[in-house]
Amino acid sequence: MRKKKGSLMKSNHFVFAGALLLIIASCNTTKHIADGEHLFEEATVNIKNDTLDKDRKKLFESRLQSFVRPEPTSNFKVALWNMGGGPDTTVGFIKRWIKKQGKPPVLLSEVNQEYNENLLRNRLENFGFFQANVTSDTIIDGKKATVQFDAVAGPGYKIKDVVFDVDTTKTWGQDIASSQGNTLLRRGNNYNLDVVISERERIDVDMKNKGYYYFNADHLLLDVDSTVGTHQVDMYMTVKPETPQRAKEPQKIGKIVVFPNYTQSADGYSRRIPRGTEAYEGEYYIHDPDNKFRKKVLANHLFFHKGELYNREDHNMTINHLVNMNTFQFVKNDFVDSKDSANTMDVYYYLTPMKPRTLRTELIAKTATVYDGIEGNVNWSLKNAFKGFETLTLTAFAGFETQRGGGVALNSNYIRYGAEASISWPRLLSPYKWAPSRKYIPRTFASVRYEFLDRRTAYTLNSMTFNFGYSWKENERKVHDLTVAEIIYAQPRNVTQAYRDQIDQFPTLGHIIEPQFSFGPNYVFTFQNNMEDRTHTYFVRSALNTSGNVLGLIQGADASADNPQYLFGTRYAQFVRGEADFRHYWKLGPNSTFVTRAMIGASHSYGNTRQLPYLKQFFSGGPNGMRAFRARSVGPGLTNLADLNIEDFFADQTGDFKLELNAEYRGTISGMFKWAAFVDAGNVWLQRADASRPGAEITTKFYEQLAVGGGLGLRVDIDFLVIRTDFAIPFRVPYVQESNGWVFNQIDFGSREWRSKNLVFNLAIGYPF
Secondary structure (H helix, E strand, O other), X not given: OEEOOOOOOHHHHHHHHHHHHHHHHHOOOOOOOOOOOOEEEEEEEEEEOOOOOHHHHHHHHHHHHOOOOOOOOOHHHHHHHHHOOOOOXXXXXXHHHHHHHOOOOOEHHHOOHHHHHHHHHHHHHHOOOOOOEEEEEEEEEOOEEEEEEEEEOOOOOEEEEEEEXXXXXXXXXXXXXXXXXXXXXXXXXXXXXXXXXXXXXXXXXXXXXXXOOOOOHHHEEEEEXXXXXXXXXXXXXXXXXXXXXXXXXXXXXXXXXXXXXXXOEOOEOOXXXXXXXXXXXXXXXXOOOOOOOOHHXXXXXXXXXXXXXXXXXXXXXXXHHHHOOOOEEEEEEEEEEOOOOOOEEXXXXXXXXXXXXEEEEEEEXXXXXXXXXXXXXXXXXXXXXXXXXXXXXXXXXXXXXXXXXXXXXXXXXXXXXXXXXXXXXXXXXXXXXXOOOOOOOOEEEEEEEEEEEEEOOOEEEEEEEEEEEEEEEOXXXXXXXXXXXXXXXXXXXXXXXXXXXXXXXXXXXXXXXXXXXXXXXXXXXXXXXXXXXXXXXXXXXXXXXXXXXXXXXXXXXXXXXXXXXEEOOEEOOOEEEEEEEEEEEEEEEOOEEEEEEEEEEEEEEOOOOOOOOHHHOEOOOOOOOOOOOOOOOOOOOOOOHHHHOHHHOOOOOOEOEEEEEEEEEEEEEEOOEEEEEEEEEEEEEEOOOOOOOOOOEOOOOHHHHXXXXXXXXXXXXXXXXXXXXXXXXXXXOOOOOHHHHEOHHHOOOOOHHXXXXXXXXXXXXXXXX
């Protein structure tokens, strides 16, 4: 055993209080440690091996460290437990809550070092280091202790040869041997028990897809011969002699029985076909005496067929479809040996429906540096609305937002309310038969939405939206959404004289209150693999939207020649609009990630319109984008709000092009408490020059007009909910003439006026990207 020698804004108060809490917590970890005891603070692992490169050595050490038991409690968690009263059970409500957020300390006396030495030695052998030896030492620092494990790993063994030693005179042996080409055990790779386990599971899945329902991975045995050469092994995959005969026989599907309205009785699950139940299409016995479900639709989601060999893919697809039809609360299936023929199984499905009607309410409060608001909605849904597993949803919503200074938007308070009706079918309703993927349920959707927006001192806006289209998954990573018909109609009314006076000063404000009518298809493609445990993962979302193109060509619409065309008395939009969102997630370690995002938006308005409709234009700024700038306050281009009589103008800047770049480092403080440091850059631009906004149009030097900002954030991640706060300031303001727009020399946290105009606080739910 060795001894080791020994006056701010309101939002700033929150930062100070949080920092003070962390300082107090870091000094409070050994408060309740008794004399003679020590806090088990950390376990470290050091591998001594000359053949491992630095990165692999670090990876092995990190993995071995995670196996040490008990796992030490973080200092922050211990401090919270202590601050909540520690072992005292008589504390009040607030202290109990604080204590619940923490964990009691793990003592050194609870650590069995001999057990952990054997455990780590075993894990090293599983990694192919068959001659490993592990020792440990304890380092004491006051009342804190660290246990250091030193592992002499020895040479790692590699795979020399792999042999599938099975009886190929039998069908089951031939089926196992035929999969050897897909083996995970590759010559020259390091021996690894995890790979061996995965290989057994791979063979098991392959056999089940060939009909061997009763076969499983435990029937396989891998013999390893480590005497064949210098630090090499031969591997022999065999089938255990005690494997039962029926595991070696492929099974066929017999009767298929479905109980779609099942409630379990005291007698358990029924294993008989109720009298009077006829076979639908000659093979599906669907017992639904009350006709609550359309048999044709249900049968489309059953992938087994009578007389075919059992197949694990069909098994899983059927279960996945039934679970994802948004109708059944519980889905269970059972396979029973048929009494009518050998090596045949009857299949029973027991489906317990959800409550058909649900009512959900949501209330969301939001706040930022210059506004407060609240939104709420009531959502009523009916499942299996027309007996074909449709979901009908009716939603009513309302909300308001009020500005409270900050140098912007003096008349942008608003209230909004509306309703939406939507329906989703678990199939593709189309005159053409096409099935993009059997594995996933494709959906047809339709919705109609009405919204009333009242910008109380400016105007009111009535808008209607109709959508009809399809959504389907190509695979786990790729999702397609095709809106065949997207129709948007917006009609402004009650424009106040004050707002008309603003239009006289700034004519582009008139674009907001123009009647808007667009119609056309909209396609969105999404790729993501960030649900996978990889060092580098990606999210990509791209969209293409068009409106009025065919009709505009037919009618010869030409707004530039003062020859606009109308449909139902309203001038319609004619444009092509595309956007893309690229995200890269770089996992730096178990508790840190570096995320980058690039958002690009481009459009071309022609024929009947000179620019995108207001509801289709791009904007920048806000809690999910340029966090150092208020929502819709960036650009377009070199536009300066101060030049537009800011006392009478509310920030609502939009454009026809957009570029936004974001970078964010995400780290962990402790447990559910996370932090982030970020930098954002971006702007929006117009397609054509605007005399009232010089420098707003896009040029080849658009990159010189990017706004830049950055800051720090705190996140509370409680699995199902992430509460996010961000504090940000601008680094570069495009319209500032000095220093090429960079404003570092203007930063003055001690100035109340500077903080009021530049320090932006955002409170949001979820990560920004």
